[in-house]
Amino acid sequence: xxxxxxxxxxxxxxxxxxxxxxxxxxxxxxxxxxxxxxxxxxxxxxxxxxxxxxxxxxxxxxxxxxxxxxxxxxxxxxxxxxxxxxxxxxxxxxxxxxxxxxxxxxxxxxxxxxxxxxxxxxxxxxxxxxxxxxxxxxxxxxxxxxxxxxxxxxxxxxxxxxxxxxxxxxxxxxxxxxxxxxxxxxxxxxxxxxxxxxxxxxxxxxxxxxxxxxxxxxxxxxxxxxxxxxxxxxxxxxxxxxxxxxxxxxxxxxxxxxxxxxxxxxxxxxxxxxxxxxxxxxxxxxxxxxxxxxxxxxxxxxxxxxxxxxxxxxxxxxxxxxxxxxxxxxxxxxxxxxxxxxxxxxxxxxxxxxxxxxxxxxxxxxxxxxxxxxxxxxxxxxxxxxxxxxxxxxxxxxxxxxxxxxxxxxxxxxxxxxxxxxxxxxxxxxxxx
Amino acid sequence: xxxxxxxxxxxxxxxxxxxxxxxxxxxxxxxxxxxxxxxxxxxxxxxxxxxxxxxxxxxxxxxxxxxxxxxxxxxxxxxxxxxxxxxxxxxxxxxxxxxxxxxxxxxxxxxxxxxxxxxxxxxxxxxxxxxxxxxxxxxxxxxxxxxxxxxxxxxxxxxxxxxxxxxxxxxxxxxxxxxxxxxxxxxxxxxxxxxxxxxxxxxxxxxxxxxxxxxxxxxxxxxxxxxxxxxxxxxxxxxxxxxxxxxxxxxxxxxxxxxxxxxxxxxxxxxxxxxxxxxxxx
Numbered sequence: 001x002x003x004x005x006x007x008x009x010x011x012x013x014x015x016x017x018x019x020x021x022x023x024x025x026x027x028x029x030x031x032x033x034x035x036x037x038x039x040x041x042x043x044x045x046x047x048x049x050x051x052x053x054x055x056x057x058x059x060x061x062x063x064x065x066x067x068x069x070x071x072x073x074x075x076x077x078x079x080x081x082x083x084x085x086x087x088x089x090x091x092x093x094x095x096x097x098x099x100x101x102x103x104x105x106x107x108x109x110x111x112x113x114x115x116x117x118x119x120x121x122x123x124x125x126x127x128x129x130x131x132x133x134x135x136x137x138x139x140x141x142x143x144x145x146x147x148x149x150x151x152x153x154x155x156x157x158x159x160x161x162x163x164x165x166x167x168x169x170x171x172x173x174x175x176x177x178x179x180x181x182x183x184x185x186x187x188x189x190x191x192x193x194x195x196x197x198x199x200x201x202x203x204x205x206x207x208x209x210x211x212x213x214x215x216x217x218x219x220x221x222x223x224x225x226x227x228x229x230x231x232x233x234x235x236x237x238x239x240x241x242x243x244x245x246x247x248x249x250x251x252x253x254x255x256x257x258x259x260x261x262x263x264x265x266x267x268x269x270x271x272x273x274x275x276x277x278x279x280x281x282x283x284x285x286x287x288x289x290x291x292x293x294x295x296x297x298x299x300x301x302x303x304x305x306x307x308x309x310x311x312x313x314x315x316x317x318x319x320x321x322x323x324x325x326x327x328x329x330x331x332x333x334x335x336x337x338x339x340x341x342x343x344x345x346x347x348x349x350x351x352x353x354x355x356x357x358x359x360x361x362x363x364x365x366x367x368x369x370x371x372x373x374x375x376x377x378x379x380x381x382x383x384x385x386x387x388x389x390x391x392x393x394x395x396x397x398x399x400x401x402x403x404x405x406x407x408x409x410x411x412x413x414x415x416x417x418x419x420x421x422x423x424x425x426x427x428x429x430x431x432x433x
Numbered sequence: 434x435x436x437x438x439x440x441x442x443x444x445x446x447x448x449x450x451x452x453x454x455x456x457x458x459x460x461x462x463x464x465x466x467x468x469x470x471x472x473x474x475x476x477x478x479x480x481x482x483x484x485x486x487x488x489x490x491x492x493x494x495x496x497x498x499x500x501x502x503x504x505x506x507x508x509x510x511x512x513x514x515x516x517x518x519x520x521x522x523x524x525x526x527x528x529x530x531x532x533x534x535x536x537x538x539x540x541x542x543x544x545x546x547x548x549x550x551x552x553x554x555x556x557x558x559x560x561x562x563x564x565x566x567x568x569x570x571x572x573x574x575x576x577x578x579x580x581x582x583x584x585x586x587x588x589x590x591x592x593x594x595x596x597x598x599x600x601x602x603x604x605x606x607x608x609x610x611x612x613x614x615x616x617x618x619x620x621x622x623x624x625x626x627x628x629x630x631x632x633x634x635x636x637x638x639x640x641x642x643x644x645x646x647x648x649x650x651x652x653x654x655x656x657x658x659x660x661x662x663x664x665x666x667x668x669x670x671x672x673x674x675x676x677x678x679x680x681x682x683x684x685x686x687x688x689x690x691x692x693x694x695x696x697x698x699x700x701x702x703x704x705x706x707x708x709x710x711x712x713x714x715x
Contacts (some may be wrong), residue, residue: 073553076555076556077556077601078553078554092555094556096555100553105481106481106482110481119554120467120556123474280599352623424466
C-alpha cells in the first residue's frame with residue numbers, strides 16, 4: 001500500500017490566547033469556581049478545504065502566521081481540528097522540528113534506533129537500513145560518539161537521515177530542507193524527490209520558493225488562516241511572490257490607485273498582483289447583455305473584463321474562474337488554454353468571455369478574474385472570489401453540477417434489436433430547458 | 434425542506450469523526466510489536482540517561498531501599514521495638530514494593546508533559562509514556578530482588594514453591610500503578626500542580642500503608658485504612674511469599690483488579706479521546 005491521500009474538509013482550528021480564562025492549576029481552577037468565562041479565542045485556521053491525490057507534491061506557502069505549520073500538524077494527527085474533518089490514508093512520515101528528539105547522552109547509533117522507532121519503524125527495519133542512514137548522514141566516523149559531541153549540522157543530518165528513511169506514504173515537511181551545506185541540501189531534495197517518485201504524497205511547507213518549485217506540482221496558498229488559492233504551481237506561486245513583494249514594498253507603494261471598482265477589494269486578501277496591468281472593470285452579463293449578478297440555471301453568462309496597461313504586456317493571460325461558497329473551484333480556465341490572444345492597439349482592452357451554459361446547481365458563487373504574464377512568472381492583477389454570482393432555478397438534490405437531466409422508462413422488449421439502450425427520447429423530460 | 438435538514442444532520446454526524454487515518458486500523462499485532470519496540474527503546478534511553486555517566490551505575494538505585502532498610506531495622510528493633518517476626522525481611526519487602534510506587538507515580542505524572550517533543554510527533558502513541566515510567570522504575574525493584582531473596586533466606590530459610598506466585602503479585606501491583614499513572618499523567622496536563630499533590634498524597638500513603646509496621650486486624654477500630662488499601666493487599670502478597678513462605682491470599686488479585694481495571698480503562702479513554710486536547714495544552 002504505497003499510496004497516500006489527504007482530504008481536508010472545511011477544517012477550522014481555534015486557539016485560546018495564552019493566559020486566557022481557564023486556569024492551568026487545580027488551585028486556580030478551584031478558586032475561580034467552575035465558571036468558565038468564554039475568552040476571546042481566534043481561529044488559527046478556518047474553512048480549509050482541499051484534497052491531495054496520491055503521488056502529488058503540494059507546497060504550502062504563505063506569509064508568517066498564515067497557519068501553515070498548524071495545518072501540517074493537524075494533518076499529522078497532532079491535535080484535532082475544532083471543526084471539519086481530515087482524512088489521511090497511509091503511513092505518515094514527518095520532517096517537523098528536526099533534531100528535537102535527539103538525546104544528548106546516547107551515541108549516534110542509539111539515537112538512530114530511538115528516532116527510527118519513534119518515527120514508526122520497527123527495530124528490525126532500522127537495523128536493516130542502519131548503514132544506509134549513516135551513509136546518508138555522512139556520519140560514519142562519529143556514529144559511536146555521544147550526540148553531545150556533535151555539531152549542530154551533524155545533529156540535523158542525523159535526524160534528517162532517519163526521517164527520510166522511514167519510507168512513508170505521506171511525507172510532511174516543515175521548513176526542514178534548509179539543513180547543512182548546499183551539497184547536503186541538494187542531497188535532501190534529491191531524496192525527497194526519490195520518495196515522491198516512489199509514489200508517496202508530499203506536503204511541503206516552505207518559504208523558499210525555489211525549493212517549492214523544484215519539488216512540488218501543486219501549491220496551497222494560505223493567508224491569515226484561510227485558503228487564498230489551491231492549484232497548479234504555475235498559477236499559485238506568482239500569486240504568492242506578488243504577496244511577498246507587496247509586503248516588502250510595504251504600504252508606501254499602492255499599485256491600484258487608479259482603479260475604481262464597484263466591489264471593494266482588499267489588497268492581499270482579495271486582490272493580488274504588482275499592478276503593472278490592472279483590471280478596471282468586471283461586469284457579469286446575462287443573455288440579453290445586461291449587467292446582472294443573478295442568472296437562471298443553464299443560462300448563458302458573459303464575463304466582461306476591462307484592463308489597462310495592455311501595451312506593457314501584449315501576451316497577458318486572462319484567468320476566469322467560478323468558486324462555490326466553500327471555496328471549491330467549480331470552473332477555471334484561461335486565455336492561454338483557449339489559445340486566445342487579444343489584439344492590442346490601445347492601452348485599454350475589453351475582453352468578453354462567454355460561457356454558453358452555466359450548468360451549476362442553484363446557489364451563491366463568486367467569480368475570480370486574473371491577469372498573469374504568459375510565462376506565469378508574474379501576477380499583474382488578481383481578484384480572488386469577489387464578484388458575486390447567484391444561480392437560481394431548479395437544481396439537484398445535492399452537489400454542484402446541474403446538467404440537463406432526463407428520466408425515462410426503457411421498454412423491456414425481448415425481441416428488440418438493441419435491448420441495452422431501449423428507445424431514447426421517448427417520454428423524456430428536459431427539466432432545465 | 435426536511436430533506437435538506439436531513440442532509441445537514443448527516444453532514445454534522447459525519448464531521449464528528451474529525452480525524453481519520455487508514456493507518457490506525459492496522460492489525461493489533463502490528464501495534465503490539467510497535468509498542469514493544471518503542472517500550473524497549475524508551476526504556477533503554479531512560480536507564481542509560483540516568484546511569485551511564487555515574488560510577489556505580491545502577492547500583493545507585495539500591496542506595497535508597499538499603500538506607501531505608503538500615504534505619505527501619507535499627508529504629509523498630511532497638512529503639513521502638515515492634516515485635517514483628519523476621520522484621521528485616523518484612524520491612525525490606527515493604528520498602529521495595531512501596532519504593533516502586535513512590536518513584537513510578539511521580540515519574541508518570543510528568544511523563545506526558547515532560548516529553549512534549551515526542552507528543553508532538555505525528556503518530557506517536559501518547560499512551561505509552563506512563564507505561565514506560567512504570568516499567569523503568571520496575572527495573573530498580575527487579576535489581577533489588579536478589580538481595581531480598583538473600584535476606585529472606587538468611588532470616589526465614591529457603592523459599593518454597595509459593596515463589597511462583599511472585600510474578601502474579603508483581604502484575605497486580607503493575608496493574609494498580611498503571612491505572613494510577615494514566616490518571617495522574619492526564620490530570621497533570623490540565624492542572625500543573627497535580628505534581629505537588631501527588632507528592633503529598635504519596636507521603637501520606639507511606640504512613641497509612643503498613644510498609645514498616647504490620648497491618649491492622651479487621652476487628653480493630655482504624656482497620657479501614659488497611660482493608661480498603663490496594664497497596665496493603667499487595668504488600669500482604671509479597672510478605673506471604675517472603676516472610677511466611679505461604680501462598681498469597683487469592684482475594685488480593687481480584688480485589689486489586691477490581692480497583693485497577695476501572696482506573697486503567699478510564700485513564701486510557703482519557704488519553705485516547707483527549708489526546709487532541711492534550712497536545713494543545715502542552
